[in-house]
Amino acid sequence: MARDLYETLNVSRDASKEDIKRAYRKLARQYHPDVNKDAGAEDMFKELSRAYEVLSDDDQRARYDRFGEAGLNGGGGGGPGDFAGAAGFGDISDIFESFFGGFAGAGTGGRRATRPGGPTRGDDLRYDMVLEFQEAIFGGEKEITINHLTTCETCRGSGSKPGSGPTTCRNCGGQGQIRQARRTPFGLFTQVAACPNCQGTGEVIESPCPTCSGRGRNQKQTTIKITIPAGVDAGSRLRVQGEGDAGMRGGPPGDLFIYVSVRNHPVFRREGQDIYSVAEISYLQAILGSQMSVETVDGPQTVVVPPGTQPETVLTLDGKGVPRIGNPTRRGHHYLQLKVVIPTKLGAEERELLTKLAKARGEKVSKKEGLEGLIDSIGNLFH
Numbered sequence: 001m002a003r004d005l006y007e008t009l010n011v012s013r014d015a016s017k018e019d020i021k022r023a024y025r026k027l028a029r030q031y032h033p034d035v036n037k038d039a040g041a042e043d044m045f046k047e048l049s050r051a052y053e054v055l056s057d058d059d060q061r062a063r064y065d066r067f068g069e070a071g072l073n074g075g076g077g078g079g080p081g082d083f084a085g086a087a088g089f090g091d092i093s094d095i096f097e098s099f100f101g102g103f104a105g106a107g108t109g110g111r112r113a114t115r116p117g118g119p120t121r122g123d124d125l126r127y128d129m130v131l132e133f134q135e136a137i138f139g140g141e142k143e144i145t146i147n148h149l150t151t152c153e154t155c156r157g158s159g160s161k162p163g164s165g166p167t168t169c170r171n172c173g174g175q176g177q178i179r180q181a182r183r184t185p186f187g188l189f190t191q192v193a194a195c196p197n198c199q200g201t202g203e204v205i206e207s208p209c210p211t212c213s214g215r216g217r218n219q220k221q222t223t224i225k226i227t228i229p230a231g232v233d234a235g236s237r238l239r240v241q242g243e244g245d246a247g248m249r250g251g252p253p254g255d256l257f258i259y260v261s262v263r264n265h266p267v268f269r270r271e272g273q274d275i276y277s278v279a280e281i282s283y284l285q286a287i288l289g290s291q292m293s294v295e296t297v298d299g300p301q302t303v304v305v306p307p308g309t310q311p312e313t314v315l316t317l318d319g320k321g322v323p324r325i326g327n328p329t330r331r332g333h334h335y336l337q338l339k340v341v342i343p344t345k346l347g348a349e350e351r352e353l354l355t356k357l358a359k360a361r362g363e364k365v366s367k368k369e370g371l372e373g374l375i376d377s378i379g380n381l382f383h
């Protein structure tokens, strides 16, 4: 039952009087029954008080060092249980005032909220998604499979084996932090650090949950249905709330962010809400006008090529572009660039007809094709 007194105060055997006092104040503050309602806190406080009583007294400490507990029996020290006046601290409030100032009355609730190791929000996750050109334009549903941390179903995130609960950390008395007063040339400073025993949680899991080994979260593969809004573009980021990693100790989960990239299309090029494509027309269609079927994101569509269409003319197909995100009835345009194809080779009949036409218009043209035609054209220059 009798724990080593130095151990009780968490000090080394050669600790100075000042160290011992500091250690006692730190621990007494945590275990004082006025503050700490946990089972065992009162006993711990009694133990602390007795350890301090002995070790702060040179005489008693010397005897304890030489003979252990035996050296104290009948040594006149106050027995365990008498903690009220222990060690020269008339009242617990002294201990509090010196550490917290006016904060002492705030109660443990206020401190718990800010302690390290409290509920933590889970991490956000990133998922890279490649969409087909058409998918990005019209949106739709897509299933993705992700790996994320989910709250353990066995222990509901507590990390403790069902039926058992976490116990208050004895090292920090459930505060989650260790305060240490440090004397510096500028005065006494109180350093606060997360308790190394409980990682700042204030609780220790004695029998860990077998499913998550006490971590409270498990890596899990989840398939999620994602609704892709019409009009997303490469570089868009979709946020799926709550599908990141689960939070710690009841903290909220993080979010899943889907980074979108879009595959190129063999025919269409997209710029924001507009679509661009190129259609070839013959020189005759350009001159005489025509009707033709062109591909749009909505499928084939008939367009009218007006007579006298010039090379590089751009036709605008209203509302055949990309839907606006959040307002899909409003769409961009489809710009159709017309390329007039001038034939490089003519059939005999076509050549004859064109030559006839040229003659009728009084235009000088070559009478032959290819290299011969070129020589012929040059010859024309000298006539």
Ligand SMILES: [Zn+2]
Residues within 6 Å of the ligand: 152, 153, 154, 155, 156, 157, 158, 159, 160, 209, 210, 211, 212, 213, 214, 215, 216, 217
């Ligand atoms: Zn678990």
Ligand SMILES: [Zn+2]
Residues within 6 Å of the ligand: 169, 170, 171, 172, 173, 174, 175, 176, 177, 195, 196, 197, 198, 199, 200, 201, 202, 203
């Ligand atoms: Zn602790």
